């Protein structure tokens with residue numbers, strides 16, 4: 001069975017997109033207004049509709065016509081963000097393709113709504129991490145490079161959600177596909193996470209320069225983007241083509257705005273699904289009347305194959321490997337050190353440092369996928385935890401801790417090392433906020449779940465002292481933290497006996 005969909009024609013041959021590869025490597029589409037981006041996204045959605053679940057963040061209500069023919073459920077955002085988060089969770093639970101139309105909202109409300117919806121998709125339970133294309137048209141609205149008229153809070157929420165989608169969505173089955181008319185207006189860290197590009201007609205020098213940098217082209221070669229006809233895109237990336245390839249995007253079967261304003265066509269077959277995801281049942285997390293989420297399909301099923309798919313090359317290697325492995329690792333380590341050596345590195349967030357890191361990688365001509373954010377955070381956690389002093393970083397206990405950290409999923413390694421460091425230094429049990437940050441999230445609930453996970457793996461033991469203050473022990477290393485703040489609700493302390 002083929003995982004390739006047909007986007008159009010590259011000369012006299014089909015221009016294809018490999019969905020499996022796409023899931024791992026994401027896609028950025030850029031081109032001036034009228035270059036044919038939305039048409040391209042529509043073509044992509046139509047061709048893959050029967051193969052994989054889809055969600056479209058649609059600022060202009062352009063894609064509602066997908067409902068007619070492909071059964072997407074249209075969600076008209078009204079400004080109730082909490083409800084949107086719940087709907088997104090149900091979308092994942094029931095594996096329904098949807099279009100989130102933000103047409104009725106102003107810019108600020110659009111950002112909040114997109115953040116709420118993406119957050120719901122992102123926070124889904126692990127057993128719902130089925131593959132899903134998440135298409136965001138006009139992505140510069142949601143991940144702007146600079147502050148605009150909207151409030152800082154809306155921008156932070158929306159940018160955070162987009163960064164999550166592009167940097168950390170993959171593990172959760174979310175394949176980010178973003179389109180923008182102005183590359184220079186899109187936040188760099190969001191653009192940098194895509195390894196596949198479809199570049200359409202581009203007028204402005206600054207956008208051309210950004211495009212050339214992303215593609216690793218000489219700037220003068222990027223000049224060709226200026227002359228591209230409408231509907232023609234230069235394709236590059238592991239899911240598209242190893243060399244720049246111009247594709248004339250083929251026709252679509254649905255039209256933009258073929259459906260009158262506000263209409264939500266509901267073919268009979270989708271009536272149930274619609275009410276299933278749109279109706280909240282008070283006090284009930286999972287709808288009793290809903291069909292059970294489909295059992296895991298037979299092994300030949302595409303979705304299972306997508307879910308189980310592991311790319312043939314390790315995550316942190318680009319498809320085209322310009323260096324040998326050793327040279328590459330050395331170069332990466334040098335870039336990493338140079339980022340840390342910066343005077344204010346100690347005060348910057350991991351995300352900011354990572355942005356700096358990817359830019360320096362590009363300057364060194366190391367690809368943006370050189371090191372993923374999670375690996376970067378892990379190394380940062382190791383480096384920072386070690387900065388505590390030679391006593392920590394040179395001790396055998398720290399060596400053992402690093403060995404354990406390597407056996408953990410990489411975004412948990414930082415969390416674990418933070419705990420170990422606190423324990424080694426006799427510092428109080430870190431707060432949930434500090435742990436959440438090590439895990440790269442603002443959600444303390446998530447940090448709590450991760451602690452539970454570490455505890456279930458026997459890596460840590462959480463207990464409380466007589467005042468109820470949490471203490472985390474690391475049995476393997478025979479150390480434990482000092483008591484933390486009692487009012488901080490730790491994960492339920494199942495084991496009250498001394499663990500270490």
Ligand SMILES: Nc1ncnc2c1ncn2[C@@H]1O[C@H](COP(=O)(O)OP(=O)(O)O)[C@@H](O)[C@H]1O
Nearest residue numbers: 032033034035036037038039040230231249250
């Ligand atoms: N490959 C194509 N084939 C036929 N018509 C196209 C193609 N690409 C774009 N168009 C048409 O050109 C117009 C602008 O395209 P659109 O996708 O809306 O551009 P953008 O989203 O980049 O602003 C639309 O009317 C669209 O139908």
Ligand SMILES: [Mg+2]
Nearest residue numbers: 037038039137
């Ligand atoms: Mg458009």
